Structure formats: C-alpha cells, structure tokens
Amino acid sequence: MPTYVYCVVHLDGSDGEHFEVFQPMTESALTTHPESGLPVRRVPVVAQVQFGSDGKRLSNSNLDRLGFTKYERAGNGIWEKKAGKGPPTIQRDDD
DSSP states (O other), X not given: OOEEEEEEEOTTSOEEEEEEEEXXXXXXXXXXXXXXXXXXXXXXXXXXXXXXXXXXTTSHHHHHHTTOOXXXXXXXXXXXXXXXXXXXXXXXXXX
16 A cells, blocks of 8 residues: 655645655555645655665665666766676677
8 A cells, every 4th residue: 555645735835744644555545644634736756665664674785685686887989887786897789
C-alpha cells in the first residue's frame, strides 16, 4: 500500500501541516484531515527506491551484495565497473 503526503490548506490558501497516510491506490484522495477536519490537498512527491535512497544503502558494496552491477563514466565513451559482475570496462561502439 503506498504512502501519500498531504498538506493542510489554510483559509488564505497557504500550506500548513504536512502528514503521511497509507492508502490503497484505488481509494480517492483525502479532502479533509482525518483528525481535525481541516481541508487538505495531496502533495506530489518523487518515489524512492524501496531498498533505500541514502548513500550508505546505495553504496557500491551494497549494490554488489544485492546483485546489481554499476558502471561509472570514465570519459571518451568508456565506463568503468564499480560494483557487480561483468567486464571491468565497457566502451561505446563507434559508428
């Protein structure tokens, strides 16, 4: 079930308290705060990768441990492997 972020809307139209709600995707967006009854609007947010979005969780060692392969650009169409299995470098084909 996804988590949605909502914002209380003050009478002057400014944003108030932000809060999160677990809701099924099939359920309509809230129009009022579940406790106070104040009007609310859903706030669009960028989805985050489920296994983490911080530097530690997405470190090269953790990506390798989870079975991912990561390459970083080395320049001139060459990419170097930093985590996972595969060749140490890959290169862009020149046409």
